[in-house]
Amino acid sequence: MKRSGFLKTLGVLSTAPLVNVASAASQKPTSASARANCVLVPAETPGPFPLDLTDNAFFFRQDIREDRVGVQLRQRVRIVGTENCEPMPNVRVHIWHCDNVGGYSGYNSEEGLTYCRGYQITDENGECEFITIVPGWYPGRVTHVHFQVYVSSAYSAVSQWTWPHDETVAAVAAHPELYPEGPDPLSPSQDGVFADGFDLQMATLEWDEAAGEYVSVYEATVEGSGTSGVGYHEMRSAQVMALGQNYPNPCRTETTFPLELHQPAKVSLSLWDLNGRCVYQRECGNLPAGAHALRMNLESIQLPAGTYACQVEAQADAYKALDVRQISFSGH
Secondary structure, three states: OOOHHHHHHHOOOOOOOOOOOOOOOOOOOOOOHHHHHHHOOOOOOOOOOOOOOOOOHHHHHOEEOOOOOEEEEEEEEEEEEEEOOOOOOEEEEEEEEEEEOOOOOOOHHHHHOOOOEEEEEEOOOOOEEEEOOOOOOOOOOOOOEEEEEEEEEOHHHHEEEOOOOOHHHHHHHHHOOOOOOOOOOOHHHHHHHHHOOHHHHHHOOOEEEOOOEEEEEEEEEEEOOOOOOOOOOOEEEHHHHHEEOOOOEEOOOEEEEEEEOOOEEEEEEEEEEEOEEEEEEEEEEEEEEEEEEEEHHHHHHHHOOEEEEEEEEEEOOOEEEEEEEEEEEOOO
């Protein structure tokens, strides 16, 4: 299967809960209740340097650094819904930011380049994680990251986050060889983009001595509800099939996906790592309407332990239905 064959299905992700993935972000959970009334994150401009990542399969990746130099940053993002303050699984989170000297890929002299851009899918805790660098800055703007959360095929939230000024200054000042422009001269309060307040757009930034990297956690509240069912789900796919939650959850050797076909369909499944590489695919054949159990022996596939995205595809006469789950394989 071509890489784009999977990634274009991210617009029809299921609303059912994902497996219990022990993500790195859950090691430092952020309580949804800690934010009063789960206040909607302020909308901000997606520019001046947005690129449409949706149709470019390359951007489904955790590590977005490419060849950019800078202090390594492990960025954790958590998305919750305004209606019930619950985490939002299965939503796609895009991020993009400048490099260590304030340049954006895809523009001016950097046209055709793709560094410091990517997207991931949130797990059942509404969390995803990126590996990147502490960004630099450019005149008129404080150090920041753009992000876009695709909640459904009809709605996405666009905003930005920043960090406490003292922390970003310290990160850059400690590594002058990597940041020739020096520390950011602006604070968030001096940035006109954040003039309407930035308390809902402030991420943490802490140095992890053992890992030799900075770790940042950011939580955003967007329109919708969490585990009650808001997420990617196209009505046409639902007319063909309903993919249930895999069990056991997580799995050590085998797992099973309950599949209900509403009409006969040719079914296939594939596994993808979180950097968008297809690591396994299987044709399940032409199946009749009704209940089916798609079993996978991950040990026999000889996959390393980790988190994967599993896509199930059902080709009916009139429409190709696609659905995706994250699965966690712990191995022995």
